Amino acid sequence: MASKIFVRPISIAFNAFRNYSSSSKLVDVSINDKTGIATVTMQRPPVNSLNYELLIELNGAFQDLGSKKIKGAILTSSLKTIFSAGLDILEMYKPKPERANAFWTSLQDTWITIFNTPYPTVAAINGHSPAGGCLLSLACEYRVMVNNYTIGLNETKLGIVAPFWFVASMKNTISNRESELALTSGRLYKTDEAFKVGLVDETAENKEDALAKAEKFFSRFDAVNPIARFLTKQELRGKIVKVGRKTFIYKIFRKFQICMMTRI
Numbered sequence: 001m002a003s004k005i006f007v008r009p010i011s012i013a014f015n016a017f018r019n020y021s022s023s024s025k026l027v028d029v030s031i032n033d034k035t036g037i038a039t040v041t042m043q044r045p046p047v048n049s050l051n052y053e054l055l056i057e058l059n060g061a062f063q064d065l066g067s068k069k070i071k072g073a074i075l076t077s078s079l080k081t082i083f084s085a086g087l088d089i090l091e092m093y094k095p096k097p098e099r100a101n102a103f104w105t106s107l108q109d110t111w112i113t114i115f116n117t118p119y120p121t122v123a124a125i126n127g128h129s130p131a132g133g134c135l136l137s138l139a140c141e142y143r144v145m146v147n148n149y150t151i152g153l154n155e156t157k158l159g160i161v162a163p164f165w166f167v168a169s170m171k172n173t174i175s176n177r178e179s180e181l182a183l184t185s186g187r188l189y190k191t192d193e194a195f196k197v198g199l200v201d202e203t204a205e206n207k208e209d210a211l212a213k214a215e216k217f218f219s220r221f222d223a224v225n226p227i228a229r230f231l232t233k234q235e236l237r238g239k240i241v242k243v244g245r246k247t248f249i250y251k252i253f254r255k256f257q258i259c260m261m262t263r264i
């Protein structure tokens with residue numbers, strides 16, 4: 001039975017391409033019917049800060065793509081100099097418990113969805129990408145970043161403790177040693193510095209260049225069985241997701257509040 005699944009020809013997996021474009025207020029999704037590559041564009045000016053509504057739309061977009069048999073998906077931003085400024089500060093300022101719960105759940109769900117997609121993913125980071133913005137890119141399988149911007153998990157500089165699954169995402173990408181140095185100091189890397197430590201896989205001159213390089217990444221899977229690929233990805237990433245799910249909002253929230261209070 002299993003071998004039948006494994007020999008399913010790739011052409012069958014990809015024969016469902018069709019012109020597709022869907023634009024909601026905060027996220028635009030388009031699929032190129034020639035290449036089968038989807039582009040998911042965050043469009044929440046001024047800085048694509050991640051509030052509940054944007055996270056819900058992002059999560060929905062990546063989930064929907066799972067049923068469209070695409071070749072891969074690129075996550076990028078419609079803004080000129082910002083990929084994402086991370087979590088919306090207003091969601092964290094004196095939040096109502098229900099909203100805080102829904103917000104936190106939507107963040108974790110979105111991370112899990114992107115981290116676990118059956119199709120390959122690339123972040124085309126066309127601007128600054130601190131904290132939660134960096135997390136989104138870490139959830140993708142590959143990162144191409146335009147020169148002269150910054151990226152990193154800078155939570156400690158803000159007096160915030162990065163949750164376990166933020167840390168695990170970083171450690172899934174760069175070494176444990178570099179993660180420790182980066183996270184404890186809240187380091188934001190310039191594009192070239194991020195490239196040197198492997199936080200980004202390629203640098204780009206501009207957004208077009210980043211998108212072209214992102215598209216090229218998918219071609220390395222042309223001769224790879226998509227199901228075998230996905231099962232391998234799950235094998236590599238599954239444990240991180242399991243532990244991530246156990247991280248409970250109130251533990252994080254309490255740490256955050258205590259931390260913030262000590263700063264006031």
Ligand SMILES: CCCCCCCCC/C=C/C(=O)SCCNC(=O)CCNC(=O)[C@H](O)C(C)(C)COP(=O)(O)OP(=O)(O)OC[C@H]1O[C@@H](n2cnc3c(N)ncnc32)[C@H](O)[C@@H]1OP(=O)(O)O
Pocket residue numbers: 046047049050081082084085086087088089090091092095100101103104128130131132133154155158160161162163252253256
């Ligand atoms: C519940 C459980 C909790 C649980 C809590 C646990 C949290 C754990 C993890 C936390 C993860 C996070 O992502 S915490 C968020 C971390 N994010 C950051 O530190 C980013 C801060 N922002 C920046 O560094 C910069 O703004 C940057 C993105 C580079 C853009 O710089 P620019 O000079 O181009 O633009 P700016 O003038 O600074 O910003 C333009 C406007 O956007 C606003 N803005 C900037 N960042 C914003 C943000 N993150 N959220 C909202 N608004 C933001 C500014 O205030 C400005 O508003 P106006 O003045 O009105 O125009």
